[in-house]
Amino acid sequence: xxxxxxLAVVAxxxxxxxxxxxxxxxxxxxxxxxxxxxxxNGIKHVIYIQFDNTHLTRDRDGVxxxxxxxxNLLSFMTSNGTLSDNEHTILxxxxxxxxxTSLTGLYPDRQGLTVSNSYGYFKPxxxxxxxxxxxxxxxxxxDVTATGANDPRPNMVTTGGLNTPAPWVPxxxxxxxxxxxxxxxxxxxxxxxxxxxxxxxxxGAHSQEWEEALATPALAQxxxxxxxxxxxxxxxxxxxxxxxRPDLLPDEPGGYNGFNGLFGAKYVNPTITGxxxxxxxxxNHDITDPSGNPGFPGFDGMFAKVSLGYVAQxxxxxxxxxxxxxxxxxDNHSLFRASGPGEADYVAQLHAYDQAFGAFFTRLAAxxxxxxxxxxxxxxxxxxxxxxxxxxxxxxxxxxxxxSAGQTCPANQIGEVExxxxxxxxxxxxxxxxxxxxxxxxxVYVAGNPARTDASLRKFERGLxxxxxxxxxxxxxxxxxxxxxxxxxxxxxxxxxxADPQRTPSFTYFANPxxxxxxxxxxxIERPATLNVATCIDYHFAYSxxxxxxxxxRTWLGFVGPGVKxxxxxxxxxxxxxxxxxxxxxxxxxxxxxxxxxAVLADFxxxxxxxxxxxxxxESLVRLRGVYKQIAAPFGPFAHDSLVASSHxxxxxxxxxxxxxxxxxxxxxxxxxxxxxxxxxxRTALTxxxxxxxxxxxxxxxxxxxxxQQLLSEASVLAASS
Numbered sequence: 001x002x003x004x005x006x007l008a009v010v011a012x013x014x015x016x017x018x019x020x021x022x023x024x025x026x027x028x029x030x031x032x033x034x035x036x037x038x039x040x041n042g043i044k045h046v047i048y049i050q051f052d053n054t055h056l057t058r059d060r061d062g063v064x065x066x067x068x069x070x071x072n073l074l075s076f077m078t079s080n081g082t083l084s085d086n087e088h089t090i091l092x093x094x095x096x097x098x099x100x101t102s103l104t105g106l107y108p109d110r111q112g113l114t115v116s117n118s119y120g121y122f123k124p125x126x127x128x129x130x131x132x133x134x135x136x137x138x139x140x141x142x143d144v145t146a147t148g149a150n151d152p153r154p155n156m157v158t159t160g161g162l163n164t165p166a167p168w169v170p171x172x173x174x175x176x177x178x179x180x181x182x183x184x185x186x187x188x189x190x191x192x193x194x195x196x197x198x199x200x201x202x203x204g205a206h207s208q209e210w211e212e213a214l215a216t217p218a219l220a221q222x223x224x225x226x227x228x229x230x231x232x233x234x235x236x237x238x239x240x241x242x243x244x245r246p247d248l249l250p251d252e253p254g255g256y257n258g259f260n261g262l263f264g265a266k267y268v269n270p271t272i273t274g275x276x277x278x279x280x281x282x283x284n285h286d287i288t289d290p291s292g293n294p295g296f297p298g299f300d301g302m303f304a305k306v307s308l309g310y311v312a313q314x315x316x317x318x319x320x321x322x323x324x325x326x327x328x329x330x331d332n333h334s335l336f337r338a339s340g341p342g343e344a345d346y347v348a349q350l351h352a353y354d355q356a357f358g359a360f361f362t363r364l365a366a367x368x369x370x371x372x373x374x375x376x377x378x379x380x381x382x383x384x385x386x387x388x389x390x391x392x393x394x395x396x397x398x399x400x401x402x403x404s405a406g407q408t409c410p411a412n413q414i415g416e417v418e419x420x421x422x423x424x425x426x427x428x429x430x431x432x433x434x435x436x437x438x439x440x441x442x443x444v445y446v447a448g449n450p451a452r453t454d455a456s457l458r459k460f461e462r463g464l465x466x467x468x469x470x471x472x473x474x475x476x477x478x479x480x481x482x483x484x485x486x487x488x489x490x491x492x493x494x495x496x497x498x499a500d501p502q503r504t505p506s507f508t509y510f511a512n513p514x515x516x517x518x519x520x521x522x523x524x525i526e527r528p529a530t531l532n533v534a535t536c537i538d539y540h541f542a543y544s545x546x547x548x549x550x551x552x553x554r555t556w557l558g559f560v561g562p563g564v565k566x567x568x569x570x571x572x573x574x575x576x577x578x579x580x581x582x583x584x585x586x587x588x589x590x591x592x593x594x595x596x597x598x599a600v601l602a603d604f605x606x607x608x609x610x611x612x613x614x615x616x617x618x619e620s621l622v623r624l625r626g627v628y629k630q631i632a633a634p635f636g637p638f639a640h641d642s643l644v645a646s647s648h649x650x651x652x653x654x655x656x657x658x659x660x661x662x663x664x665x666x667x668x669x670x671x672x673x674x675x676x677x678x679x680x681x682x683r684t685a686l687t688x689x690x691x692x693x694x695x696x697x698x699x700x701x702x703x704x705x706x707x708x709q710q711l712l713s714e715a716s717v718l719a720a721s722s
Contacts, residue, residue, distance in 0.1 A: 036175035040589025081560030098381035105581030105596030224264030226296035265295035338542035342394030375561035415539035425463030465651030490646030563609030
């Protein structure tokens with residue numbers, strides 16, 4: 001979910017009369033001008049849907065999973081295409097990072113969001129500041145000061161400190177308008193009027209939009225955030241609007257001049273509805289904010305009926321490429337709490353989602369948008385670990401439980417174990433000052449950004465490695481809190497170090513995912529601050545992610561459309577989110593200006609839909625891809641063995657003797673350096689085979705496969721001996 005840690009959210013009141021929307025046809029005729037959008041394999045429409053924390057596997061035995069309770073979607077994927085249950089996300093496994101790797105085909109070190117949904121960074125004075133990961137594509141890390149003095153690099157930062165290439169560019173260059181519905185960082189994400197704020201950059205200081213954001217920020221959120229169309233040149237729906245703004249991407253490879261965009265429902269809605277101010281959801285109700293104003297309902301209000309209503313409206317209006325985000329179903333935003341597996345409100349929400357997909361597919365079919373001419377892609381940003389006890393009847397205990405006081409929680413308790421990290425180690429082992437990104441896998445920032453071998457930092461790491469606390473879902477006695485730990489050496493192996501050195505944490509602490517770690521005592525409920533305790537159950541949140549566990553990292557991916565095999569549900573091919581984009585582009589006959597970290601999922605595609613090189617060297621390239629994912633993927637075996645070795649090293653030694661730590665870290669750094677070089681060569685070979693650029697000989701393919709297998713063997717030995 002879009003849970004922004006360490007960021008204050010100020011609720012604004014819309015001080016104006018609520019707009020009363022008129023009616024709009026749910027299925028208008030296409031109104032855009034003709035486009036030169038030409039795609040491969042006879043594909044005319046691309047519909048990409050990414051859920052927030054929606055599960056294919058069951059969280060508790062006997063309770064159908066999220067997708068099992070959405071048979072309209074599940075059947076659509078399995079009956080018409082391929083649904084993989086062996087798809088994986090990235091580290092840190094949160095909403096922003098998972099979505100952005102899916103959109104770019106890049107692991108976090110190259111797309112920029114190595115930590116999300118917010119992250120810390122070291123300011124020039126050595127103290128820590130925090131930033132949201134959800135920002136418009138070109139925003140800076142420090143978007144508060146006029147010059148970005150605390151960190152001037154882009155939030156979406158790639159190699160060389162440049163802005164990551166934007167995901168809509170290959171489409172708009174090909175003449176295709178690109179619609180985005182609540183899609184992370186592709187739409188405006190805030191209404192800031194500071195010099196570097198979105199309203200200033202896009203609309204200009206003292207513009208009508210800027211003044212609205214200054215006076216009524218909640219209304220500006222409805223009008224300008226969350227919905228966008230990135231426009232192609234030379235035709236298309238954007239030509240019908242007078243509200244275009246330059247679509248500026250100053251670091252885009254090859255340049256990106258003369259392109260425009262429509263930002264916000266206030267301008268997108270009339271463009272896609274023939275002049276109406278409101279878009280209808282799949283139940284034919286007006287899409288509004290909580291105050292009744294037509295437009296964006298907020299990121300936590302993007303239920304299936306809302307997002308799918310917008311997608312259908314855009315497609316019907318002539319926007320051929322659409323991406324959309326759908327909010328999770330397990331968080332009850334009205335009651336501000338999580339819902340457990342089988343709980344009535346959770347089941348009802350999933351039923352509503354299922355009904356929305358049924359209406360969506362029926363509506364598109366009536367428009368002639370179907371599997372014969374449209375590419376459908378569905379996935380989730382990541383999976384979750386459910387923090388809770390057991391329930392046989394779908395009734396869960398949403399109650400406060402004080403672990404610090406020794407309280408026994410009900411057997412059907414629900415909620416994360418909130419834990420003050422400072423209470424886990426002796427006060428003498430704590431650094432003088434530090435901060436963390438609150439999470440089940442917090443990144444830790446020690447003041448002054450000391451070297452990783454600093455004695456006080458190492459003492460802190462050893463203390464946390466040995467930490468024990470009571471997790472009532474595991475035992476009534478204290479058990480280890482930590483699963484794994486990685487400092488900058490290990491983070492490099494996990495693709496968690498990007499081109500902004502100020503954002504590299506001192507270390508990352510992967511805890512048992514029942515925990516949610518903070519730097520102070522916790523309330524866990526709306527209680528007076530004087531009643532804060534070190535450890536308690538917070539029933540408001542129960543679905544943890546961020547950690548490097550199988551139940552979080554393994555998710556699902558569905559493809560339906562021309563060129564896609566009908567394999568039904570399959571787990572034979574290991575994949576991760578970086579593979580989604582190159583697979584889509586390969587089907588469409590498009591390519592990026594960079595080498596993706598992902599590889600085309602040729603096993604999911606018809607032979608006629610892949611390149612000649614992929615056909616001619618199929619067996620060797622499939623083997624190469626398999627080894628490549630094992631050494632490169634954040635949830636692959638090389639990464640896992642690196643985590644094991646790193647954790648053992650960081651927990652070892654003493655102030656007087658840290659030799660084991662030094663030796664293991666040296667070996668891990670050497671292996672990672674070898675991995676990085678081999679990964680780059682494999683990436684080039686796989687990209688060239690899929691998109692052109694020169695074939696790789698069979699001899700070189702087999703050599704890289706052998707080198708990768710040797711590297712995996714050495715990493716396994718290091719983990720076992722560390």
